[in-house]
Amino acid sequence: MIREYKTIHEVSGPLMVVEKVEGVTYDELAEIQLPNGQMRRCKVLEVNKDKAVVQLFESSAGINLAESKIRFLGHSLQLAVSGDMLGRVFNGMGHPIDGGPEILAEKHLDINGLPMNPAARDFPSEFIQTGISTIDGLNTLVRGQKLPIFSGSGLPHAALAAQIARQAKVLGGESNFAVVFAAIGITFEESEFFVQEFKRTGAIDRTVLFTNLADDPAVERIATPRMALTAAEFLAFEKGMHVLVILTDITNYAEALREVSAARKEVPGRRGYPGYLYTDLATMYERAGRKLGHEGSITMIPILTMPEDDKTHPIPDLTGYITEGQIILSRDLYRKGIVPPVDVLPSLSRLKDKGIGAGKTREDHAGTMNQLFAAYAAGKEAKELMTILGEAALSPTDLLYAKFADEFERRYVAQGNDENRSIEETLQLGWELLSILPTSELKRIKQEHIDKYLPKQEG
Numbered sequence: 444m445i446r447e448y449k450t451i452h453e454v455s456g457p458l459m460v461v462e463k464v465e466g467v468t469y470d471e472l473a474e475i476q477l478p479n480g481q482m483r484r485c486k487v488l489e490v491n492k493d494k495a496v497v498q499l500f501e502s503s504a505g506i507n508l509a510e511s512k513i514r515f516l517g518h519s520l521q522l523a524v525s526g527d528m529l530g531r532v533f534n535g536m537g538h539p540i541d542g543g544p545e546i547l548a549e550k551h552l553d554i555n556g557l558p559m560n561p562a563a564r565d566f567p568s569e570f571i572q573t574g575i576s577t578i579d580g581l582n583t584l585v586r587g588q589k590l591p592i593f594s595g596s597g598l599p600h601a602a603l604a605a606q607i608a609r610q611a612k613v614l615g616g617e618s619n620f621a622v623v624f625a626a627i628g629i630t631f632e633e634s635e636f637f638v639q640e641f642k643r644t645g646a647i648d649r650t651v652l653f654t655n656l657a658d659d660p661a662v663e664r665i666a667t668p669r670m671a672l673t674a675a676e677f678l679a680f681e682k683g684m685h686v687l688v689i690l691t692d693i694t695n696y697a698e699a700l701r702e703v704s705a706a707r708k709e710v711p712g713r714r715g716y717p718g719y720l721y722t723d724l725a726t727m728y729e730r731a732g733r734k735l736g737h738e739g740s741i742t743m744i745p746i747l748t749m750p751e752d753d754k755t756h757p758i759p760d761l762t763g764y765i766t767e768g769q770i771i772l773s774r775d776l777y778r779k780g781i782v783p784p785v786d787v788l789p790s791l792s793r794l795k796d797k798g799i800g801a802g803k804t805r806e807d808h809a810g811t812m813n814q815l816f817a818a819y820a821a822g823k824e825a826k827e828l829m830t831i832l833g834e835a836a837l838s839p840t841d842l843l844y845a846k847f848a849d850e851f852e853r854r855y856v857a858q859g860n861d862e863n864r865s866i867e868e869t870l871q872l873g874w875e876l877l878s879i880l881p882t883s884e885l886k887r888i889k890q891e892h893i894d895k896y897l898p899k900q901e902g
Contacts (some may be wrong), residue, residue, distance in 0.1 A: 447514045449635075452473075452494075452505050456706050457662065459485065461495045461513055470519040470555065478510040485513075486520060486662070486880050488707065491618055498662050498703065500536070501503055519555060520621040522670050524677040527664045528651045529621060532638055535655030543637075544592035554669040554678060556730055565733035566740025567767075571687070571742060574610035574863035575603075577785035578792075580873055581812055584742065585798035586613060586685060587733035591693075591745045593759050595752040599770045601633055602860045604746055609865045613685045620676050622646070623688045625653040626672035628664050628695025651678075657695075664699035672730045677855035677872040679739035686739065688731065691746035697758045703770040713757045721761045728747050728765045768792040781857040788820060799841075804866050807896055811873045811889035815851070817887060818880060840881065847879045874898060 459475075471487045483506075489496040497513070508760035522537045523546050529670055532541035537554075539545060567587035572579055584590050595599035608622045634654045639811045641647040651674050668690050675686045683846040690696075697716060703755045712718035731743035745766070749759050763769055767778060773786035797883055799808040825845040837845070855872055858864065864872070877885060887895055 444868055445514055445516055447512055448897045449509075449512050451506075451511055451513055453507055454508065457503060457660065458488070458706050459499065459503065459506075459513075461497060463493050464490075464495045464515070465493070467515050472516045472518060474514045474516065475499070475506065476512045476514065477505065477554055478507055482879075488703075493789075496707070498706075500660050500662050502660075502842045507789060512797050520551050520666060521551040521668075523550075523553050524552055524674055525549045526678075526682055528674055528678075530648050530650065532654065533670070535659055535663040535670065537653070537655060537670045542656070542900045548687045551557075552673050552675070552677060554606050554666060554673045555726075556576045556669070556673060557717075558726075559729065559734065563735050565735045565737075566797070566805075567733060567740075568797045570614060570866070571685075572610075572612055572614055572866055574609050574815050574865070575606065575783065575785075576858055576864055576869040576872065577783070577787050577790070578770060579804075579807045579816060579864070580606075580786050580808075580855075580869040581694070581795075581864050582768065582790050582792040583703040583795035583798050583804075584611075584744075584792065585794045586742055587731065587740045588794050589728050589731045589743045589745070589791070590746060590770065590792055591759075591762050591766050591770050592747050592770045592772065593754065593762075594746060594749075594772045595747050598745050598748075598774065598777055598784060599782060599800065599860075600772060601629075601636065602689065603772070604689050604744070606783070606860050607638060607686070607744060608641070608689055612743065614866075619684050622650045622685055622686045623671045623675040623678070624650055625655075625668050625688070625690045627655050627658050627667050627692055628659075628699065629654065629692070630657055630789075646801065647753055651675075661699040661702045664696055665703065666735050668693075668696060668727055670729060673691060675741050676730065679741045680737050681739075683692050686741050688700045688741055689746065689791070690727075690743070693745045693747035693762065694750070694758055697724075703747075712895060716757050719866045720757060721764070724761055725765050728762070767794050776852065776856065779852070781852055782859055783856075785856060787816070787856065788823070805870055807892040808866075808870060810892055811870060811877065811896075813887040814877060814885055815873050818844065818847050818877065818884070819851050820850065822846075843880055847876060850879060851876055870896075 452460045452462045473485050475483045483501050485497040485499045525546050534540045566586040569586040571584045653671045675688045678684045679686045731741045733740040768791040770790045771786045773784045774786035822844040827842040874896050
């Protein structure tokens with residue numbers, strides 16, 4: 444039921460207080476009509492008896508309190524969804540901005556979605572190939588998983604996000620794979636990079652792209668990831684598709700949340716972020732997963748830039764609690780010219796052992812993964828010793844480990860933004876690197892796999 448009022452009491456920044464309202468609910472959508480007929484949209488943030496606090500999606504400049512009318516629409520923010528969304532570019536509020544026609548909606552869905560019943564969840568267990576060795580080989584992504592990328596300001600997370608969106612696929616189910624990409628609070632140049640990159644490679648045909656620019660209102664930034672997840676839920680659970688959702692940058696989202704919280708004069712929590720930041724992030728992240736009885740799935744890669752490269756900052760800290768692991772980008776590797784600069788030792792995928800092995804990747808995957816981790820850690824240690832004590836203090840085996848660490852970074856980690864490696868190529872490259880070490884050092888791999896896959900040394 445639509446209700447109209449002329450009782451706007453005050454305006455404070457993006458917030459307005461409306462008095463003498465009835466039946467208004469939290470998150471309800473509203474429209475303000477100015478005296479000149481112009482319409483501005485807003486949503487209800489708070490209801491207290493007969494007062495409602497609403498937040499504008501646009502500027503509050505020029506609103507005449509006495510002459511303006513507000514109309515409550517009786518429903519929350521919705522997204523028009525359809526199978527025709529693939530290949531289209533939308534703004535943060537779900538309107539097409541690619542010059543194409545409006546979407547002919549099959550449904551209008553509430554962007555806040557419905558929580559997935561834990562009892563209806565299916566366990567993630569199928570391998571997703573991203574074409575990036577450090578993820579596929581060592582921190583495997585599984586269908587239905589939430590695996591964030593922790594980056595730093597100035598690191599090439601945008602290029603990595605575009606590469607994953609371009610290359611990712613479920614082996615054996617390529618035709619039914621889609622990517623929903625939400626760019627939150629980015630610059631116009633970054634937005635153009637993503638659009639042109641997807642068009643150049645043809646990935647746009649299976650992608651739904653939402654872009655929210657840095658100069659768009661903060662409340663739109665809060666809506667953008669939910670728009671993307673609503674589109675993903677429709678494609679996954681009603682169209683039976685395997686959907687990969689990439690959200691970049693979650694830090695911009697959290698900053699918008701802090702801005703809105705400050706405007707509402709709420710008591711701030713850690714570092715000024717609202718105390719409900721954990722709950723708010725969880726309402727987004729937990730929309731990923733697989734449902735029993737449904738063919739489709741939602742796999743999520745949120746990307747966030749850690750302020751001052753601090754892993755203990757509230758945003759990466761809370762994200763780490765909710766998600767199943769993290770991929771960490773390293774500034775030191777980036778300075779060495781290694782792209783993508785994935786720091787494999789602190790990176791982790793908690794579900795990697797569920798998506799690898801015979802029938803999924805290959806029977807030698809778990810052993811080679813553990814051996815590569817151990818060898819790289821030993822090689823980094825050997826290099827540190829070499830820096831302190833000099834090369835002469837190292838044993839011949841330690842020198843081989845140091846050589847392995849250099850080769851591992853140069854060949855395995857540094858693959859650039861255009862190379863798309865199959866899982867077989869990644870595993871083969873791992874074996875080639877392990878052949879640097881004496882066979883007696885390969886203690887984490889079964890002998891039968893060493894006999895079958897280790898390249899034979901000449902002579």
